[in-house]
Amino acid sequence: MNAFLAQLLNGLDKGGAYALIALGLTLVFGTLGVVNFAHGALFMLGCFCAVAFRYLLTIETVTVDPTQLSPWGQPVEVRTPLVQNWFGDFGAVLVDYSVPISVLLTVPVMLAIGIAMERGLIKHFYKRTHAEQILVTFGLAIVLQEIVKSFFGPNPVPQPIPTDLRGAADIGLLLGMEAHQLTYPWWRLIYLFFSLAVIGGVFAFLQFTTFGMVVRAGMADRETVGLLGIDIGRRFTIVFGLAAVVAGVAGAMYTPLLAPNYLIGMDFLVLSFVVVVVGGMGSLTGAVAAGFLLGILQSFASMTEVKSLFPGIDQVIIYLVAVVILLVRPRGLLGRRGVMEG
Amino acid sequence: MTKLILGRRRLLKTMGAGVAASLASPLVFTSRSYGQEFCNNPANGRVVFGFNVPQTGSYAEEGLDQLKAYELAVKHINGEGDGGMLNTLKPLSLKGNGVLGKKVEFVTGDTQTNTDAARDGARRMIERDGAIMVTGSVTSGEAIAVQSLCQEKGVIYMAGLTHSNDTTGKDKRRYGFRHFFNAHQSGVAIAPLLAQEYGTDRRAYHLTADYTWGWTQEESIKAATEALGWETVAAVRTPLGLGDYSQYLTPVMNSGADVLILNHYGHDMVNSLPQAVQFGLRDRQANGKNFEIVVPMFSELMAVGAGEAVKGIIGTSNWHWALEDEGTKAFTKSYGEAYGSPPSQSAHTGYVQALLYADACERAGTFYPPEVIKALEGFEFDGAGNGPTLYRDADHQCFKEVLVVRGNENPTSKFDVLNVVGRTARADVTYDPTIFEGELGPYEPNQC
Incomplete structure (x- = not known):
């Protein structure tokens, strides 16, 4: 039972990341009809927003302490972050909590990047074939990766979890078990709740605001909405920005779980496309449901008992599911009839 | 149209030269000058070392540290800086003027923590850059692949950080040498x-x-x-x-x-x-x-x-910068002054390997690989940070004491992260080479 619950939590936590990325990808496909292969790069840019923010916070002053010598006989350099000099303990807290605080920076940065990307490049490819859209967005992703690589180098840049949020929550105690029988890292739980909150926020925004209503109407019938005198193009630009924000904040919060390098987006892109295909192209609920479903399946496939029956199944389970879905139900679990069929 | 004009005297001269060359040829084939014809012979050219390490990928940090140590080793071999372990390594034939009187140059490559890229990088160093020796690795996959290539090419490979038993076990090669310890x-x-x-x-x-x-x-x-x-x-x-x-x-x-x-x-x-x-x-x-x-x-x-x-x-x-022996102190001082941090075990093994190869050439009096190999095989040395060390001839594995370490509970600086809590004597970690399979292969070099 403990093993089952631990794997379920692990699956939900992974699924949260998959769902967030797939949600943005689906938003763009559902509204603009664009297959955006640069979406993984947006996730990567979000990761590096967190990295850049920490770099800014940890700009240091260097003083030489002649009373202390290093093992090779040189005076020791004492480095102190500037914010700590300026704000004392509060500065130290800012550095410690750089990742969650960086989300606040990530939102406007990613919104600006998303809007610039849509206005500058993507809009010119609305009426082109999906193959051409894939080529141009894939090229854009490579350009973005190389820019990030030139600034931050090719290697992963670890981001720390805030000191107070390290360690594991004793979930077992809440369920009446003995202490330490079922523990799960705090940050992973936070990430799960964060992803649920973002998903909920996006759905609420589309469901309960006038803007969202117009966007949903535009997704259903763009021409009719245009005939009503509504500038649907401008709203879709903002939707693209929103998708970039969702991918970006997903990336920023993920950095303590996986040290990002410039290729991190590509690793997630393939997975998120599989999630979108399984969930149904253009279906927001499908993307979210498939994200969590595949995360949980992948987690259960990693159980020793399962792997002893099917060695290596944990590496291929997601792709196996995608193959089965494409064969049996090409429009995906919750896709609209006719999309990707026939 | 070209006419071939061959006079009687010239014909006789040419025939005479041909006969003389035919008679002398067996002597030429057995002379040392023929024996010195091997891959990237630096007799009339440059002495180039190939430093092939991961600069990107999972083991990049260790690779970059190793690369810095190789660059330091070249400086010391060429007589620059404070000499580092040249002051402590015993016995030592290097004179601080390069190798056999020639200054050492180097080329570098990024193995990307990837076996194929490592092999491609080593091939490029041998075929294009003229490397007489290739060294470096942080994964055993890379080390084994490059070692195998070097055997094919007749170029000595001084492995970097590689800990798999296979490197000097079932995949050992005559042209490959490992200073690092194993699993x-x-x-x-x-x-x-x-x-x-x-x-x-x-x-x-x-x-x-x-x-x-x-x-x-x-x-x-x-x-x-x-x-x-x-x-x-x-x-x-x-x-x-x-x-x-x-x-x-x-x-x-x-x-x-x-x-x-x-x-x-x-x-x-x-x-x-x-x-x-x-x-x-x-x-x-x-x-x-x-x-x-x-x-x-x-x-x-x-x-x-x-x-x-x-x-x-x-x-x-394999090693720790805080050890108290003279070799460790000399290397830590050189490295710390050059780069502002203590060297890692990855840096140490790379540095020692470069020095050992250069010293073996000096002792052999030639770059000819079979002679250099023989100079390394069975070589006993000290002053390199691990106490008395043997390069065993049977498998090209170094035997020296092994450190047992523990993460420091109360570090006093950002470098003070490990404590040495035990040392296992060389005799205790020496094993029978036949417990692992594999053959070293021939001494005779191939032409690259």
């Missing part, structure tokens, strides 16, 4: 401390990087711990460079194991160990005992990367 030696060295600290009644769960090094380390540590009386509950392979280990860590909690053994290195360990700690494994009780984590082989760079999680963790190391 078998780690098992022998770590077992007594594990028994002392954690007892002999334990149940171990292995997470193992899925390539040659991980496999042989798992095999050696399993053998060593099972000999103590420990039971192996499971041994699970994880892909190299995975990043997120959560799906592999959750099954550990309910496996009945009370020890997790992480056969991971570089970024893999820097990710897996903190994640294991985040999952609360070290706070758990299992089978009535505290749950423990062991990392059988780790380094200072990994310890710094893993941060707080490394405190109290037991492992083994």
Whole structure:
């Protein structure tokens, strides 16, 4: 039972990341009809927003302490972050909590990047074939990766979890078990709740605001909405920005779980496309449901008992599911009839 | 149209020269001058060393540190700087004026922590850059692939950091030499401390990087711990460079194991160990005992990367910068002054390998690989930081003492992350070479 619950939590936590990325990808496909292969790069840019923010916070002053010598006989350099000099303990807290605080920076940065990307490049490819859209967005992703690589180098840049949020929550105690029988890292739980909150926020925004209503109407019938005198193009630009924000904040919060390098987006892109295909192209609920479903399946496939029956199944389970879905139900679990069929 | 005009005198001269050349040819073929015709012979050209290390990928940090040490070694060989271990290595034939009177140059390559890229890089160094010797690695996959290529090309390969038993076991080569210790030696060295600290009644769960090094380390540590009386509950392979280990860590909690053994290195360990700690494994009780984590082989760079999680963790190391011998002090001083941080074990092994190759050429009086190989085989030396050391001729493995280390609970600086808690004597980690398969192969060099 403990093993089952631990794997379920692990699956939900992974699924949260998959769902967030797939949600943005689906938003763009559902509204603009664009297959955006640069979406993984947006996730990567979000990761590096967190990295850049920490770099800014940890700009240091260097003083030489002649009373202390290093093992090779040189005076020791004492480095102190500037914010700590300026704000004392509060500065130290800012550095410690750089990742969650960086989300606040990530939102406007990613919104600006998303809007610039849509206005500058993507809009010119609305009426082109999906193959051409894939080529141009894939090229854009490579350009973005190389820019990030030139600034931050090719290697992963670890981001720390805030000191107070390290360690594991004793979930077992809440369920009446003995202490330490079922523990799960705090940050992973936070990430799960964060992803649920973002998903909920996006759905609420589309469901309960006038803007969202117009966007949903535009997704259903763009021409009719245009005939009503509504500038649907401008709203879709903002939707693209929103998708970039969702991918970006997903990336920023993920950095303590996986040290990002410039290729991190590509690793997630393939997975998120599989999630979108399984969930149904253009279906927001499908993307979210498939994200969590595949995360949980992948987690259960990693159980020793399962792997002893099917060695290596944990590496291929997601792709196996995608193959089965494409064969049996090409429009995906919750896709609209006719999309990707026939 | 061209006319061939050949006079009688000229014809006779040409025939005479031909006959003389034919008569003299057997002498030429047995002379040393013919024997010196080998791949990238620097007799009339440059002496180029090829430094082939991972500068990107999972083991980049160790590779970049190794590269810095190679550059320092070249400076010292060429007589620049304070000389480092040239002041302590005994016996020593190097004079601080290059090798055999020629200044050493070098080329570098990025193996990307990838076997194919490592092999391609080494090939480029040999075929395009004229490297007389190739050195460097942080994964055993790279080392074994490059070693095999170097045997084909007739170019000596001085392996960098490679810990798999296979490097000097089933995949050993006449042209390959390893200074670094191996997984078998780690098992022998770590077992007594594990028994002392954690007892002999334990149940171990292995997470193992899925390539040659991980496999042989798992095999050696399993053998060593099972000999103590420990039971192996499971041994699970994880892909190299995975990043997120959560799906592999959750099954550990309910496996009945009370020890997790992480056969991971570089970024893999820097990710897996903190994640294991985040999952609360070290706070758990299992089978009535505290749950423990062991990392059988780790380094200072990994310890710094893993941060707080490394405190109290037991492992083994090839070398540590804080050792008190003269060789270590000299190298740490040179390296620290040059780069502002103490050298890692990866840097140390690379530096020593470069010096040992250069010194072997000097002792042999030639760059001709079979003679250099013979100068290295069975070579006994001291003053390189590990005490008296032997380059065994049977398998080209170095034998020296092995360090048992533990993550420092109370570090006094950011470099003070590991404590040396034990030293296993060279005699104790020396084994019969026939326990591993493999053949060294021929001395005769190929033409590249």
